[in-house]
Amino acid sequence: MSTxxxxxxxxxxxxxxxLYGLRLLFVGHDAPGGGFVGGLVTALAVLARWLAFxxxxxxxxxxxxxxxxxxxxxxxxxxxxVGRPPLTHAVTHLGPVKVATSLVFDxxxxxxxxxxxxxxxxxxxxxxxx
Amino acid sequence: MNLLLALLVGLLFxxxxxxxxxxxxxxxxxxxxxxxxxxxxxxxLSGGLGARHAPLVGNPSPQSDPLPxxxxxxxxxxxxxxxxxLLALGYRMHALEEDQx
Amino acid sequence: MSLAxxxxxxxLVAGLxxxxxxxRRLRWGFSVAGMGASVAASAGLVAWVxxxxxxxxxxxxxxxxxxxxxxxxxxxxxxAAIGSWVALCTLxxxxxxxxxxxxxxxxxxxxxxxxxxxxxxxxGDLFNLYVFFExxxxxxxxxxxxxxxxxxxxxxxxxxxxxxxxxxxxLVAVALLxxxxxxxxxxxxSRRLGEAPRELVRPAVFLLAVAFGVKAAVFPLYLxxxxxxxxxxxxxxxxxxxxxxxxxxxxxxxxxxxxxPTRGPEPWxxxxxxxxxxxxxxxxxAQEDVRRILSLHIVSQVGYMVFGLxxxxxxxxxxxxxxxxHHIGVKTALLLVSAAVESAYGSGTxxxxxxxxxxxxxxxxxxxxxxxSLAGIPPFxxxxxxxxxxxxxxxxxxxxxxxxxxxxxxLTLLSMAKIFTGAFWGTAPERAEIPRLHYAAAAGVALLxxxxxxxxxxxxxxTAAAARSLADPGSYADAVLGGR
Numbered sequence: 001m002s003t004x005x006x007x008x009x010x011x012x013x014x015x016x017x018x019l020y021g022l023r024l025l026f027v028g029h030d031a032p033g034g035g036f037v038g039g040l041v042t043a044l045a046v047l048a049r050w051l052a053f054x055x056x057x058x059x060x061x062x063x064x065x066x067x068x069x070x071x072x073x074x075x076x077x078x079x080x081x082v083g084r085p086p087l088t089h090a091v092t093h094l095g096p097v098k099v100a101t102s103l104v105f106d107x108x109x110x111x112x113x114x115x116x117x118x119x120x121x122x123x124x125x126x127x128x129x130x
Numbered sequence: 131m132n133l134l135l136a137l138l139v140g141l142l143f144x145x146x147x148x149x150x151x152x153x154x155x156x157x158x159x160x161x162x163x164x165x166x167x168x169x170x171x172x173x174x175l176s177g178g179l180g181a182r183h184a185p186l187v188g189n190p191s192p193q194s195d196p197l198p199x200x201x202x203x204x205x206x207x208x209x210x211x212x213x214x215x216l217l218a219l220g221y222r223m224h225a226l227e228e229d230q231x
Numbered sequence: 232m233s234l235a236x237x238x239x240x241x242x243l244v245a246g247l248x249x250x251x252x253x254x255r256r257l258r259w260g261f262s263v264a265g266m267g268a269s270v271a272a273s274a275g276l277v278a279w280v281x282x283x284x285x286x287x288x289x290x291x292x293x294x295x296x297x298x299x300x301x302x303x304x305x306x307x308x309x310x311a312a313i314g315s316w317v318a319l320c321t322l323x324x325x326x327x328x329x330x331x332x333x334x335x336x337x338x339x340x341x342x343x344x345x346x347x348x349x350x351x352x353x354x355g356d357l358f359n360l361y362v363f364f365e366x367x368x369x370x371x372x373x374x375x376x377x378x379x380x381x382x383x384x385x386x387x388x389x390x391x392x393x394x395x396x397x398x399x400x401x402l403v404a405v406a407l408l409x410x411x412x413x414x415x416x417x418x419x420x421s422r423r424l425g426e427a428p429r430e431l432v433r434p435a436v437f438l439l440a441v442a443f444g445v446k447a448a449v450f451p452l453y454l455x456x457x458x459x460x461x462x463x464x465x466x467x468x469x470x471x472x473x474x475x476x477x478x479x480x481x482x483x484x485x486x487x488x489x490x491x492p493t494r495g496p497e498p499w500x501x502x503x504x505x506x507x508x509x510x511x512x513x514x515x516x517a518q519e520d521v522r523r524i525l526s527l528h529i530v531s532q533v534g535y536m537v538f539g540l541x542x543x544x545x546x547x548x549x550x551x552x553x554x555x556x557h558h559i560g561v562k563t564a565l566l567l568v569s570a571a572v573e574s575a576y577g578s579g580t581x582x583x584x585x586x587x588x589x590x591x592x593x594x595x596x597x598x599x600x601x602x603x604s605l606a607g608i609p610p611f612x613x614x615x616x617x618x619x620x621x622x623x624x625x626x627x628x629x630x631x632x633x634x635x636x637x638x639x640x641x642l643t644l645l646s647m648a649k650i651f652t653g654a655f656w657g658t659a660p661e662r663a664e665i666p667r668l669h670y671a672a673a674a675g676v677a678l679l680x681x682x683x684x685x686x687x688x689x690x691x692x693x694t695a696a697a698a699r700s701l702a703d704p705g706s707y708a709d710a711v712l713g714g715r
Contacts, residue, residue: 065250066251069247073240089291158388176407201409205402216395219376220388222376
């Protein structure tokens with residue numbers, strides 16, 4: 001699986017993929033993108049690295065899943081504290097940059113998607129390779 | 131374009147159903163995937179294709195209907211999860227089969 | 232009214248905590264406490280809704296029908312309350328019989344399933360109904376395949392495939408309705424479906440009925456059920472048997488009352504109901520395994536619930552809803568008893584179990600009470616459930632189906648007697664220990680049928696109020712759409 005071509009391509013593609021995933025995460029409020037898509041692209045980039053250089057030792061990726069769900073759920077329920085319906089979000093402008101609290105929610109989704117995908121692949125990888 | 135996509139939906143549903151009726155499990159999984167893709171495409175069609183002017187809002191540029199896209203994204207996420215589960219389940223069946231000889 | 236969201240939020244958060252905290256004891260603590268909180272919240276919701284009418288949450292503050300809403304009417308709140316109570320009792324049955332290698336994510340899965348179920352009962356949006364169905368199903372796939380062998384994995388695959396196809400049809404129906412009406416909000420749909428083009432609405436309603444029919448296991452879509460319920464560990468099967476089909480029944484009620492109201496008996500629905508009753512009970516009579524008999528009885532009983540819906544009057548709906556709530560308690564109790572027996576004796580076939588009644592007289596009582604209730608013997612709740620349905624059926628002149636339903640209940644009694652004589656009478660086997668908590672769990676659910684039998688009017692008043700509000704979809708739509 002790990003050929004010279006794959007390794008060379010992976011060196012270039014992996015950082016770009018991670019960056020593009022992050023970009024999708026941040027533009028997701030107004031433009032196509034968001035936590036889910038960004039997370040998937042990032043996870044794909046990491047997978048390309050694993051294919052080229054072999055996977056890292058197993059980690060407890062499922063902790064990332066609970067962290068992501070926790071962050072998303074906390075931001076969703078936080079609105080209750082100020083007496084608004086759940087999932088209410090606020091938008092402000094920091095200079096020229098538009099910032100929304102829904103970004104925090106999306107970061108939670110991003111972490112969840114990346115770690116869930118990697119956890120699933122890592123588990124199956126372990127199981128399928130002799 | 132509408133007709134083309136409608137035919138594509140029909141093709142996906144037909145191929146998915148055919149694969150689902152096969153004996154091999156992997157084919158059935160692929161068949162289920164095709165079925166859910168067909169359904170997603172159908173949802174996209176339900177909002178109408180192309181950009182149109184939104185009513186009431188004074189937005190000068192035409193917009194496409196965002197709701198079907200939101201629905202599809204959700205449906206894709208769910209389909210993604212279920213498909214991963216099915217493949218893992220299939221792998222487990224395979225592994226257990228080898229265990230039992 | 233954020234309370235309408237609590238029965239979903241609490242299990243979500245509790246499940247999350249259960250996934251994070253280390254140690255079995257701590258997980259159990261969080262799990263049981265979280266379930267208790269869900270029961271309390273949903274019971275509170277029932278009380279609130281009974282007093283003030285539909286409780287609506289507009290997520291993100293967006294007004295309906297543009298935003299996502301939760302709308303808890305009495306039907307949804309009642310279902311959520313019963314579902315949470317049954318989930319708590321079955322969880323206790325797990326605690327009674329702790330599996331040495333229980334998956335660390337079991338609790339998270341259990342809570343996720345409850346969250347999906349309560350979400351399906353409380354959401355006011357057709358697409359979110361789809362989403363919560365999927366949440367519930369994904370959790371159920373996980374619980375179903377816990378520690379499975381190859382044959383079980385194969386059976387589970389069939390269950391997943393059937394449900395996935397049903398969900399696909401559901402999604403297509405949602406798209407059709409969106410194309411026809413331009414909304415997926417239930418209240419908005421109920422207001423505007425009449426003006427929508429019939430050629431889009433009719434196939435959509437048909438597809439929805441098929442998708443919900445698969446989940447509810449009505450004739451001829453029930454064939455997946457006996458296989459699937461024979462698989463999982465006892466308490467999981469008990470919860471599935473009690474609740475899983477009821478989500479489908481609930482969705483059918485929602486579809487044919489709120490979204491596309493029926494007025495008066497609907498011939499094809501009556502036919503489906505009667506066929507479901509008859510085929511279910513005939514299938515049960517042919518089985519020898521306790522759990523399979525009980526699973527096929529679920530099918531037969533679902534027929535009664537759909538019968539109530541099919542009659543299309545407020546009284547019949549009240550009887551049908553009473554039947555739903557009664558059956559959840561009864562069936563879960565029966566399956567919990569059979570789970571206790573199976574885990575103690577390692578077998579669920581009738582022949583292997585002869586003489587249990589001598590060894591465990593109280594277990595016999597815990598089984599006999601819900602079994603008699605299931606067959607419709609007074610003074611238990613099953614008797615009232617059937618009385619209400621029969622009365623409603625005769626009122627609209629459906630004498631034939633009513634007679635069929637009475638015949639089916641006779642056959643149900645026969646089948647229960649078969650279990651009782653086979654498993655509980657006869658010479659005593661070697662006695663195995665059954666944990667006391669298992670009794671408590673089964674009794675906690677069986678208690679429902681006794682209290683509703685003796686004080687049936689309390690529950691019937693509630694279901695009658697729920698049915699009246701179903702018969703008046705306008706008020707539901709006003710509560711959701713008229714900015715509260």
